Amino acid sequence: MLPTLLCLTGAALAGALPWEVHSTTLDNGMQIRAVPMPTPGVVSVATWMAVGSRDEVDAGRTGFAHFFEHLMFYGTPSMGRIEREQAVLRMGIDDNAWTWFDETVYTSLVPSSQLDSFLAMEADRFQNLSLTPEAVRREAGAVYGELRKSSASPDNRLYSTLQATAFQEHTYGHTTIGHEADVAAMPDAHSYAAAFFDRFYRPENATLLVVGDVAPDALFARAEELYSTWTPGTKPRPELPEEPAWEASRRTHVDWPSPTAPRLSLGWQIPAHDPRSPDLAALELAGSWLMADVGPLVSRLVRDESLAYAVWGGRDDFVDPGLFRITVQAREASDLPAIEALIHEELAALAEGPDPDALARVQAHDRYAFLTSMDDPASVASTLGWALRRDPSPEALDTFWDNFAAATADDVARVVRDTLVDAPATVVTLTHEEAP
Amino acid sequence: MRAVFLAMLLGCAPKYDPGSIPVDEARAPVDMVTQLDSAAPNVYLQAMVRAGSASDRPGREGLAALTARALTEGGAGERTADDVRNALYPLGTSFDLRVDREWVTLRLTCHRDHASTCVDLFTDALVAPRFDEDAVGRLRDDATYAVTDGLLANEEALGEAALQAVLFEGHPYQHPPRGRAGSLEVLSAEDLRTFHQEHYLRSTVFVGVGGAIDAPQLTELASRLEGLPTRLPPDTAMFSPIPFEGRTLTVVRTASSVTGAHFGHPLELDRSHPDWPAVHLGLVAFGAHRQSFGRLFQTLRTDRGLNYGTYAYVEAYRERRGSSQPDPGNLRSDPHFSLWIRPTSLENGPFAIKLAIAELERLVDGGLEQDELDAVRSNMLNGLPTLAAEPSMQLAYALDAQATGAPPLLEHLPTAVADLDLETVNTALARHLDPSRLRIVAVSGQPEALVSALTSDTPTPIVYADVEPTETQAARDDEVARSVIGLTESWIVEGDGLFR
Incomplete structure (x- = not known):
C-alpha cells in the first residue's frame, strides 16, 4: 500500500490512477483487469460489452442493445432466472446494468467472500444465456415502461432531438432507449435476440474489471478457468455509416406540452474519442472551462445576467465521432436568442486564447476531481472501464492526463476555433407555448 | 396555518420537541x-x-x-x-x-x-x-x-x-x-x-x-x-399526522400519457422500536428499492410487464447521488410506510393500483414465507459491506446514528435480524401495516378516467403486451380486476400549480 500512497501524495498531479492496474488477455480475446485497493470486504465487478445502440443498424431494431441488457437477467440452463435472482439475493450482491451508445455494462457490488461464486454465475450467463420467446415478450413490457418514464422528461426529449438532427446517417441519430414503434415491436423479437447474442456477446467484445479486495493472480487464474471456454464470434461487426461533415448549421424546435423552463442545446461535430490525442485533451480542457461554475460562460448566464437556471455539456468521448455540446436551461423563452449569441461570444473569446492562470486552475480542478473520486471500488471500476473502451492499455489513461496537463492556451484556442467557432452547429430549442 | 390549526382541533398533542434540551x-x-x-x-x-x-x-x-x-x-x-x-x-x-x-x-x-x-x-x-x-x-x-x-x-x-x-x-x-x-x-x-x-x-x-x-x-x-x-434551539412542535380511516385517492393531473402512483400511511415505528428490524426486513422482501427480487417487482413487472418497478419502504428513502443505494441522513421522527408504483400505461393504471393494494393485503394477512425471510436475511448479513463501500458512506452512517440517536445501522442490523423468526416478522407486519387505511396519490394524464375506474364496480382488466398469462395468473388477474378498493373520497388536483 505504501508505494501507491507515496505516489499519490508525493506526485499527485503526475500519475493517473492512484491504484495499480493488473492486466491480462485470455486466448479468446477477453480482457481482464484487476485493481486491488483497500475496501471493507467489497469488490466492484463490471463486465463491459462493446455493444450499444451504435450497433443498431438493422431497420426497426432501435433500442435493442438496451433491451438485450434486460434479457441477460433471464438465467441459463444450469441456473434459471429465479434461481439466479435468489442466489444474487442471498449473496448480498447489488446487481445492475446499463446501456449507452457504445457499450452495455453489467456492474455489481459484491461482498469479497462471494466473488468466486459470483464470477462463476457471470461466466455462465455470458456464454450460455437462456432465451425463450416468453422471456422476450415478458421483458418487452418493462422496457416499454422505461420508455414511458424517460419520454416524460423534457431533457431527454431535447437530447434525443439533438441526436436525431445532428446524426442523419450514423446510428448515434437514435438514443439508447430506441424509437417507440421499435420498442412496441420487441415482444416478437425472440429470434432476433438470439442472433444478437450470438453476434455481439463474444469474448473479444468483453472486458472484465474487478476492483477492491481482490488478488490479481487468483483472479486471472479463476477467469482463465471460467471464461476460456467462451468462443470468439464468427460474424463481423456491422458496418456503420459515417456521418458526413455538416455543410451548414441545422436548427430544430420542440413544443413541450406542459409548463417547463425553455431549453437550448447546441452541438458541434468532433472526432471520435482517442485517449492519446493531444487535441482532444485540449478540447476536454476547453469543455471543462466552459462548464466551470467560475468560468465566464456560466458566470454570465447563471449569475451576472440571470438568463439561465443551469448550463451543462462538454465533449462526447464516444467510439465514433460525436458532439461537443452546450445545453442551457433558460429562465425566459424570449431570452433564447440572446443566450445563443452570448455562447458564441464566449466561444470567440476562448478562441482568442484563455488566461493562462485560468487554464492552470482548470487543470488542477479536473485532476483533483478525478483523484478525489478514486476512493471507492465502483468509481474506480467505472472510470477504468470507460477509459479502456478505445484503448485496452491502462497507460492510455496516463497519456490522456499527461496531454491534459501539457495543453497550452494556444492549443485550447486553436481547437476551440477549429471545432466550435469556425464550424456549423446544430441547435435545438424546446419551449412550452402557453395556451391563448 | 389553517392546517396546523386543524391538527390542534383534532387533538393532536405535540409529541416531539427537538428544542427541549438542557441548558x-x-x-x-x-x-x-x-x-x-x-x-x-x-x-x-x-x-x-x-x-x-x-x-x-x-x-x-x-x-x-x-x-x-x-x-x-x-x-x-x-x-x-x-x-x-x-x-x-x-x-x-x-x-x-x-x-x-x-x-x-x-x-x-x-x-x-x-x-x-x-x-x-x-x-x-x-x-x-x-x-x-x-x-x-x-x-x-x-x-x-x-x-x-x-x-x-x-x-x-x-x-x-x-x-x-x-x-x-x-x-x-x-x-x-x-x-x-x-x-x-x-x-x-x-x-x-x-x-x-x-x-x-x-x-x-x-x-x-x-x-x-x-x-x-x-x-x-x-x-x-x-x-x-x-x-x-427554538421550540419546533411536531404534531402527529392527522389520523384518518379508509382509503382516499388524490389524482394529480399532468400532460403525460402514463399513470404512476404512490400510497402509504404514517407508522408508529422508528429505528429504535423493537419491531423495526422485522418490518424493515418484511418490506425489503415485499419491495426492495430498485431490486428485482421483491414480491411487488415480481408480481407487477416480471409476471405482468406492467411497469419498470414497484417498491415499498418502512421509512423515507433517499438515493445516493449516482446510485440507487440509500443515502443516510434523512431519518424522521414521524415515519411513514409507502409504496411506489412506477409509471404504467393509462389503460393499466387502475389495475396496477388494485394489484399493489391486493399484494399489500396478502402480505399483511398471510405474511412472508420462510424462504423469503431466509433469503432476505442472508442478503442483509452478506451484503452489509456493500452499503458502505465508500469511506464517505461509512462516516455518514456513523454520523446519522450519532445525530439522531438511532441504533447505528451497520452494527445493529446483523444482530437485529440474525434471530428473527417468521412469526415475529409476520406479527410485526400485521401490527404496523394497515391496508384498510391508505392515502393513495396517482399522477396521470387522464385523471377523470382513473377516478371513474377506481370508484365504480366495473372490472378494470389488465391489458397484456403479448404475454399469455398462466391459468393461475389469469384467475388472479380476474379477481383483481373485479375488486373494488372502496374509496371514501377522491379528488383531482392540477399538477401545474400544486405547490404554488
Missing part, C-alpha cells in the same frame, strides 16, 4: 464523530444539522432549505459567494448539500493536499454564512422554479411530493423542503440570517470527520465550531 447541553462542544485514517487519499467533512424543512413556520415554507443552500452559495466568513466558488474550484470539489424534513446534510470531500482549506470552507459555511443578497435572490428563483415547473418535468418526484402533502396534511412535513412559490417570494436575506442564528447551534449541529486529517487540523475544526451559538 448545559446547549453550551457543550459540538458532537463529533471521527473515523481518521492517516493513509487515506481524502479528507471527509460532514455535518447533520437539525434544521430541516419541518422547522419552517407556516407561511415561510422553504426558509430552511433556502438557508441551507445559501450556506454554501451565499458567501461565508471573509469570502463572498464568488470567493467561495473560486477557492473550491481548483480543489476539484464542491459542497454536497441535501435538505430533508428534519435534517440538513452538508458534506465536503477533499483531497488530503487541501485539508486545511477545506476545514476553513466547511466551518465558515456552518458558522459564518453571509447570505449575500444577490445570491439569495437567485437561489430563491431556483427554488421557485424547482417546486413549480421543475417538479412537473419529473412526474415521479411530483407524485412523491404530492403523497407527502396528502399524508402529512397539517403537519410540518406537508410541504416540499424547497417550499411553495407563494411563500418563497416573501423570504429575504434577513430571514435566512435569523433562521441560521436560531437553528445552527452547538446543540443542533453534529459533525463527522474522516480520512487523512491531522491533529492540528482537527483541533482547528473543533475550535471553529465553537463559534456556533450556545443558545437553546
Whole structure:
C-alpha cells in the first residue's frame, strides 16, 4: 500500500490512477483487469460489452442493445432466472446494468467472500444465456415502461432531438432507449435476440474489471478457468455509416406540452474519442472551462445576467465521432436568442486564447476531481472501464492526463476555433407555448 | 396555518420537541464523530444539522432549505459567494448539500493536499454564512422554479411530493423542503440570517470527520465550531399526522400519457422500536428499492410487464447521488410506510393500483414465507459491506446514528435480524401495516378516467403486451380486476400549480 500512497501524495498531479492496474488477455480475446485497493470486504465487478445502440443498424431494431441488457437477467440452463435472482439475493450482491451508445455494462457490488461464486454465475450467463420467446415478450413490457418514464422528461426529449438532427446517417441519430414503434415491436423479437447474442456477446467484445479486495493472480487464474471456454464470434461487426461533415448549421424546435423552463442545446461535430490525442485533451480542457461554475460562460448566464437556471455539456468521448455540446436551461423563452449569441461570444473569446492562470486552475480542478473520486471500488471500476473502451492499455489513461496537463492556451484556442467557432452547429430549442 | 390549526382541533398533542434540551447541553462542544485514517487519499467533512424543512413556520415554507443552500452559495466568513466558488474550484470539489424534513446534510470531500482549506470552507459555511443578497435572490428563483415547473418535468418526484402533502396534511412535513412559490417570494436575506442564528447551534449541529486529517487540523475544526451559538434551539412542535380511516385517492393531473402512483400511511415505528428490524426486513422482501427480487417487482413487472418497478419502504428513502443505494441522513421522527408504483400505461393504471393494494393485503394477512425471510436475511448479513463501500458512506452512517440517536445501522442490523423468526416478522407486519387505511396519490394524464375506474364496480382488466398469462395468473388477474378498493373520497388536483 505504501508505494501507491507515496505516489499519490508525493506526485499527485503526475500519475493517473492512484491504484495499480493488473492486466491480462485470455486466448479468446477477453480482457481482464484487476485493481486491488483497500475496501471493507467489497469488490466492484463490471463486465463491459462493446455493444450499444451504435450497433443498431438493422431497420426497426432501435433500442435493442438496451433491451438485450434486460434479457441477460433471464438465467441459463444450469441456473434459471429465479434461481439466479435468489442466489444474487442471498449473496448480498447489488446487481445492475446499463446501456449507452457504445457499450452495455453489467456492474455489481459484491461482498469479497462471494466473488468466486459470483464470477462463476457471470461466466455462465455470458456464454450460455437462456432465451425463450416468453422471456422476450415478458421483458418487452418493462422496457416499454422505461420508455414511458424517460419520454416524460423534457431533457431527454431535447437530447434525443439533438441526436436525431445532428446524426442523419450514423446510428448515434437514435438514443439508447430506441424509437417507440421499435420498442412496441420487441415482444416478437425472440429470434432476433438470439442472433444478437450470438453476434455481439463474444469474448473479444468483453472486458472484465474487478476492483477492491481482490488478488490479481487468483483472479486471472479463476477467469482463465471460467471464461476460456467462451468462443470468439464468427460474424463481423456491422458496418456503420459515417456521418458526413455538416455543410451548414441545422436548427430544430420542440413544443413541450406542459409548463417547463425553455431549453437550448447546441452541438458541434468532433472526432471520435482517442485517449492519446493531444487535441482532444485540449478540447476536454476547453469543455471543462466552459462548464466551470467560475468560468465566464456560466458566470454570465447563471449569475451576472440571470438568463439561465443551469448550463451543462462538454465533449462526447464516444467510439465514433460525436458532439461537443452546450445545453442551457433558460429562465425566459424570449431570452433564447440572446443566450445563443452570448455562447458564441464566449466561444470567440476562448478562441482568442484563455488566461493562462485560468487554464492552470482548470487543470488542477479536473485532476483533483478525478483523484478525489478514486476512493471507492465502483468509481474506480467505472472510470477504468470507460477509459479502456478505445484503448485496452491502462497507460492510455496516463497519456490522456499527461496531454491534459501539457495543453497550452494556444492549443485550447486553436481547437476551440477549429471545432466550435469556425464550424456549423446544430441547435435545438424546446419551449412550452402557453395556451391563448 | 389553517392546517396546523386543524391538527390542534383534532387533538393532536405535540409529541416531539427537538428544542427541549438542557441548558448545559446547549453550551457543550459540538458532537463529533471521527473515523481518521492517516493513509487515506481524502479528507471527509460532514455535518447533520437539525434544521430541516419541518422547522419552517407556516407561511415561510422553504426558509430552511433556502438557508441551507445559501450556506454554501451565499458567501461565508471573509469570502463572498464568488470567493467561495473560486477557492473550491481548483480543489476539484464542491459542497454536497441535501435538505430533508428534519435534517440538513452538508458534506465536503477533499483531497488530503487541501485539508486545511477545506476545514476553513466547511466551518465558515456552518458558522459564518453571509447570505449575500444577490445570491439569495437567485437561489430563491431556483427554488421557485424547482417546486413549480421543475417538479412537473419529473412526474415521479411530483407524485412523491404530492403523497407527502396528502399524508402529512397539517403537519410540518406537508410541504416540499424547497417550499411553495407563494411563500418563497416573501423570504429575504434577513430571514435566512435569523433562521441560521436560531437553528445552527452547538446543540443542533453534529459533525463527522474522516480520512487523512491531522491533529492540528482537527483541533482547528473543533475550535471553529465553537463559534456556533450556545443558545437553546427554538421550540419546533411536531404534531402527529392527522389520523384518518379508509382509503382516499388524490389524482394529480399532468400532460403525460402514463399513470404512476404512490400510497402509504404514517407508522408508529422508528429505528429504535423493537419491531423495526422485522418490518424493515418484511418490506425489503415485499419491495426492495430498485431490486428485482421483491414480491411487488415480481408480481407487477416480471409476471405482468406492467411497469419498470414497484417498491415499498418502512421509512423515507433517499438515493445516493449516482446510485440507487440509500443515502443516510434523512431519518424522521414521524415515519411513514409507502409504496411506489412506477409509471404504467393509462389503460393499466387502475389495475396496477388494485394489484399493489391486493399484494399489500396478502402480505399483511398471510405474511412472508420462510424462504423469503431466509433469503432476505442472508442478503442483509452478506451484503452489509456493500452499503458502505465508500469511506464517505461509512462516516455518514456513523454520523446519522450519532445525530439522531438511532441504533447505528451497520452494527445493529446483523444482530437485529440474525434471530428473527417468521412469526415475529409476520406479527410485526400485521401490527404496523394497515391496508384498510391508505392515502393513495396517482399522477396521470387522464385523471377523470382513473377516478371513474377506481370508484365504480366495473372490472378494470389488465391489458397484456403479448404475454399469455398462466391459468393461475389469469384467475388472479380476474379477481383483481373485479375488486373494488372502496374509496371514501377522491379528488383531482392540477399538477401545474400544486405547490404554488
